[in-house]
Amino acid sequence: MYKLVLGVVLTVTLACNVKKIAPTEEQLETTVPPAIIHGEHLGIAPTTPEETEYYLPKVPSVTVQNSIPSDAIILFNGKNFDHWVQTVDSTSVKWHLNNDGSMTVADKTGNIQTKQDFGDLQLHLEWRSPKEIRKKEQNRANSGVFINGLYEIQILNNHDNDTYVNGQVGAVYKQHIPLVNASAPVGSWNSYDIVYRAPIFNRKGEKITAGTITLLHNGVLVQDHVPLKGTTEYIGWPKNKAHGKGPILLQDHKDNSGVSFRNIWVRAL
Numbered sequence: 727m728y729k730l731v732l733g734v735v736l737t738v739t740l741a742c743n744v745k746k747i748a749p750t751e752e753q754l755e756t757t758v759p760p761a762i763i764h765g766e767h768l769g770i771a772p773t774t775p776e777e778t779e780y781y782l783p784k785v786p787s788v789t790v791q792n793s794i795p796s797d798a799i800i801l802f803n804g805k806n807f808d809h810w811v812q813t814v815d816s817t818s819v820k821w822h823l824n825n826d827g828s829m830t831v832a833d834k835t836g837n838i839q840t841k842q843d844f845g846d847l848q849l850h851l852e853w854r855s856p857k858e859i860r861k862k863e864q865n866r867a868n869s870g871v872f873i874n875g876l877y878e879i880q881i882l883n884n885h886d887n888d889t890y891v892n893g894q895v896g897a898v899y900k901q902h903i904p905l906v907n908a909s910a911p912v913g914s915w916n917s918y919d920i921v922y923r924a925p926i927f928n929r930k931g932e933k934i935t936a937g938t939i940t941l942l943h944n945g946v947l948v949q950d951h952v953p954l955k956g957t958t959e960y961i962g963w964p965k966n967k968a969h970g971k972g973p974i975l976l977q978d979h980k981d982n983s984g985v986s987f988r989n990i991w992v993r994a995l
């Protein structure tokens with residue numbers, strides 16, 4: 727009887743084509759975690775300020791020039807594609823190198839990715855949708871940056887262009903809805919600042935700690951240390967096959983996106 731009722735409900739739901747509402751984190755929480763105890767703070771409390779002041783280890787210094795940290799690897803400065811290859815066959819990049827210090831997706835040439843692999847990282851990149859409006863929903867200036875070659879942070883023109891919210895600009899694709907849409911006006915440059923911590927796998931290849939993503943879009947927090955649930959699949963569940971470091975990948979969505987990029991740098995963490 728229960729199955730029959732469930733079947734009727736599902737059928738009616740599908741027939742009505744109801745748009746889905748994402749579950750909240752509270753709804754997803756199924757266990758009550760234990761309280762956190764900081765062991766170093768147990769025992770008799772210090773009575774002088776010096777007892778809680780440390781001088782080692784020394785903190786390394788980083789200087790900043792033109793907003794780029796001195797320990798960053800500059801992946802794209804507008805002059806060449808030296809750090810990049812086509813994903814499909816590791817050949818030279820076929821995207822357009824513009825004379826204003828940017829690059830633009832060459833439609834249907836495929837994704838590009840860094841030659842170097844990265845694990846935990848801080849990544850800065852800037853992107854821009856073309857000023858003229860092309861298509862709609864997921865086909866309006868769709869690109870994306872894949873961290874570790876596996877986890878897509880969506881790039882999309884969402885001005886007057888609704889789509890599923892877990893696939894809109896600033897989403898961790900089909901996993902985390904952005905907190906806000908912080909897009910710059912169409913045709914203006916946007917910045918993404920990303921902090922990624924890679925997932926940890928045990929010897930059996932099972933994931934024991936989820937990776938995390940933090941994203942600032944134009945300086946605005948849109949992803950707050952969210953846990954990666956696996957790969958960001960278009961169809962199907964996220965996958966959690968064990969992996970090490972991987973490339974940073976930029977997407978050719980193959981629908982004349984016209985998306986441009988500039989000023990890309992990364993710090994390994």
Ligand code: MG
Nearest residue numbers: 868869870881
């Ligand atoms: Mg995309």
